[in-house]
Amino acid sequence: MSEMVLETEKLDKFFKLGGREVRALSDVNLQVKRGEFVSIMGPSGSGKTTLLNMLGCLDKPTHGKVILDGEDVTKVPEKKLYEIRRHKIGFIFQSFNLLPYLSAIENVELPMEGTKKSKDERRKRANELLKMVGLSERGEHRPHRLSAGEQQRVAIARALANNPAIVLADEPTGNLDKKTGYEIVRLLGRLTVDQGATVMMVTHDSQMASETERMLFLSDGKLLAKEKEGILVEKKTKCPYCGRKLAEDSEYCPRCGKKL
Amino acid sequence: MVIIALGFSMAIMISIPSGIVANQQAVERLSEDYSNVLAETEEQIAKATTLIECSLSPGFRPGVRTGSAWGLGPSLSGGEQFLNESAIDEISSIQGVEAVIPFLEKTEGTTRTLQTPRGTFDILVPDYTIVGVPLNSSLIDSYIVLPNDVIEGRNLQEGDSGVVLLSLNNTGYFGAGVGDEVNISGSYFTVIGVYESSDSLQLRKLYMNIYDAQEITNNEGNISRLDIYAEDQSYVDEIVSEISNLYPELYITTYEDRLSQLERTTQIYQSTLQNAETALSQMQTTAFQEVCIAVVATSSIVLVMMLYAVRERTKEIGILKAIGFSNWNVMSQFMLEGVLMSLMAGAVGVVIGSVGAPILSSLLLPSVSLFPTQRTIPGGTVNPGIQIQSVTATLDPQTMLLAFGAAILLGALGSLYPAWRASRTSPMEALKYE
Numbered sequence: 190m191s192e193m194v195l196e197t198e199k200l201d202k203f204f205k206l207g208g209r210e211v212r213a214l215s216d217v218n219l220q221v222k223r224g225e226f227v228s229i230m231g232p233s234g235s236g237k238t239t240l241l242n243m244l245g246c247l248d249k250p251t252h253g254k255v256i257l258d259g260e261d262v263t264k265v266p267e268k269k270l271y272e273i274r275r276h277k278i279g280f281i282f283q284s285f286n287l288l289p290y291l292s293a294i295e296n297v298e299l300p301m302e303g304t305k306k307s308k309d310e311r312r313k314r315a316n317e318l319l320k321m322v323g324l325s326e327r328g329e330h331r332p333h334r335l336s337a338g339e340q341q342r343v344a345i346a347r348a349l350a351n352n353p354a355i356v357l358a359d360e361p362t363g364n365l366d367k368k369t370g371y372e373i374v375r376l377l378g379r380l381t382v383d384q385g386a387t388v389m390m391v392t393h394d395s396q397m398a399s400e401t402e403r404m405l406f407l408s409d410g411k412l413l414a415k416e417k418e419g420i421l422v423e424k425k426t427k428c429p430y431c432g433r434k435l436a437e438d439s440e441y442c443p444r445c446g447k448k449l
Numbered sequence: 450m451v452i453i454a455l456g457f458s459m460a461i462m463i464s465i466p467s468g469i470v471a472n473q474q475a476v477e478r479l480s481e482d483y484s485n486v487l488a489e490t491e492e493q494i495a496k497a498t499t500l501i502e503c504s505l506s507p508g509f510r511p512g513v514r515t516g517s518a519w520g521l522g523p524s525l526s527g528g529e530q531f532l533n534e535s536a537i538d539e540i541s542s543i544q545g546v547e548a549v550i551p552f553l554e555k556t557e558g559t560t561r562t563l564q565t566p567r568g569t570f571d572i573l574v575p576d577y578t579i580v581g582v583p584l585n586s587s588l589i590d591s592y593i594v595l596p597n598d599v600i601e602g603r604n605l606q607e608g609d610s611g612v613v614l615l616s617l618n619n620t621g622y623f624g625a626g627v628g629d630e631v632n633i634s635g636s637y638f639t640v641i642g643v644y645e646s647s648d649s650l651q652l653r654k655l656y657m658n659i660y661d662a663q664e665i666t667n668n669e670g671n672i673s674r675l676d677i678y679a680e681d682q683s684y685v686d687e688i689v690s691e692i693s694n695l696y697p698e699l700y701i702t703t704y705e706d707r708l709s710q711l712e713r714t715t716q717i718y719q720s721t722l723q724n725a726e727t728a729l730s731q732m733q734t735t736a737f738q739e740v741c742i743a744v745v746a747t748s749s750i751v752l753v754m755m756l757y758a759v760r761e762r763t764k765e766i767g768i769l770k771a772i773g774f775s776n777w778n779v780m781s782q783f784m785l786e787g788v789l790m791s792l793m794a795g796a797v798g799v800v801i802g803s804v805g806a807p808i809l810s811s812l813l814l815p816s817v818s819l820f821p822t823q824r825t826i827p828g829g830t831v832n833p834g835i836q837i838q839s840v841t842a843t844l845d846p847q848t849m850l851l852a853f854g855a856a857i858l859l860g861a862l863g864s865l866y867p868a869w870r871a872s873r874t875s876p877m878e879a880l881k882y883e
Contacts, residue, residue, distance in 0.1 A: 242877050245771070247771060247875075247876050247877040247880075248877050268775075268776065271770065271773055271774060271775040271776070271778075272773070272775075274770070274771060274772065274773045275772070275773025275774075276773070278773075280771045280772060282768075282880070286764070286768045286771075286880070288765060288768065299769075299772060300772040300773050302774075302778075303773070303774070303775070303778055347772065351773070
């Protein structure tokens, strides 16, 4: 399995606006490794969401490639893109976007509908995920009965339902207070360590971004050359036996199971 | 509200075919009844080739003769006329006469005054008709004098007096049965038997000894009509001629008259049926148009509702597509919702339809006349002698099943475009929607 889970090559996106061509993204080249927690920072209008839409197969670039898990998704026909979104991408939104008429557990099960998983398997997996985000007791509650932080946790569990190659989070702390925001970012960080998930988070909050492993900067649609390491790097160690990244308080390696 | 509106539309859709079926069945029943009556009448007429009927009132009906008038229709107009019974002997002495059977008929009821633009008329609303018959075994055994379908007790016989044979309809009026005493025109009679008749003219007739009838109606020595049997058909013309000379006031009906009357009645029945069938075909055309309107209305309601739902749930569509729902998944979800909505409406429609089908179908469909268009023909009054049954549309399980089938189809049809539109929504655009 390739270490690189996401790559873009010379990614451009132009929009026509009132007869004028607006360059939303220009020559974006980035790489994200498996298990990495990357944040993309930039001011409003810098092209963060546009980039996330390209990476999440919600929009097509004007030029360039998006290679996700070894496959150039820009060449995948429109009708097949849902399969990429279903199996390889998990979305987390700023406003949580849970379906209000479904319970927390049903929201988590939703992406698994249409997969080969049986109803029991879906329910089992949803329970595991809710437990993972600390909401095992709240599964039957509807979103309106959950706090904002809890709703975002449900959204994280939903994003992980099909064990995607990458989780794309668009301002996941934007609708949360500072304390809850930190909890959510740290939870995402923990998932990259414990579950080996790869997360790319878009934010304009530098403090939240600093909680990740690597910070990228976007300005006027261009990815800046400078990169910064976040706090998470310091917290991560590698398993001496298999090279798997580990949380600093890990007692066992989650991949090889050996005692550290 | 939407479900109720849809349900109402569905109810219209299912009530109309029910109304059509009910009318079709009514016309079929009528046709069958006409055929039966005509066949029976023809048979009766054929049996009585030597019968000459005489009465003081014009009138003829081709119904089944059960010991009563061929002639006198229901005595709706007062002023019954009577003939002295001395005519019996006089007519009996005419050459070729085999038997003379006298009858005395008197209708009892309430007189009501009816004011019309043409003047004021007294109308007798009949309660019952007394039929006095000669209880002579040589007559009642050989000729048609008494009803032959006695269902309780026994028929009248020679020597009976102070007893009465009631029709089934009379038992309801008097509230009495076999063995009970009933007050007829102020005198008490014991009910000896009850007969049943499908003939509407027979419904109110009660039979008794002619002497009893003469006494209670203050008509001693009077009769109201005569049935004369010729020894042979060849004597009929001669007898008729003699009677006409002796009693020019009498209306005489022979086998030939009855045959031609039957022919005219058959024509009237046929024309009635033809009119009913034409009306039915017009009804079917109207029904088809109305069903088409209901179908379009139902589909339109589903279409508008589902378009509204798609618009309201744009963001949800974006979320579903972002988390991996295919176009088909989204489309089928909206189609399913449309069908479910229509099914609920179908259920509401069946409930409304099962209660309101008769009203809805009568309001929406032109009526089919099941009565003869021409009630009066030269020579007498025609009464088909048929009980007209009311036309009531009812929902049968098959129609209900059809309603649910239509609900599924219309739900699918109405939600097809909105569901397709939902499936084509760009997830990126949909997620921006607030």
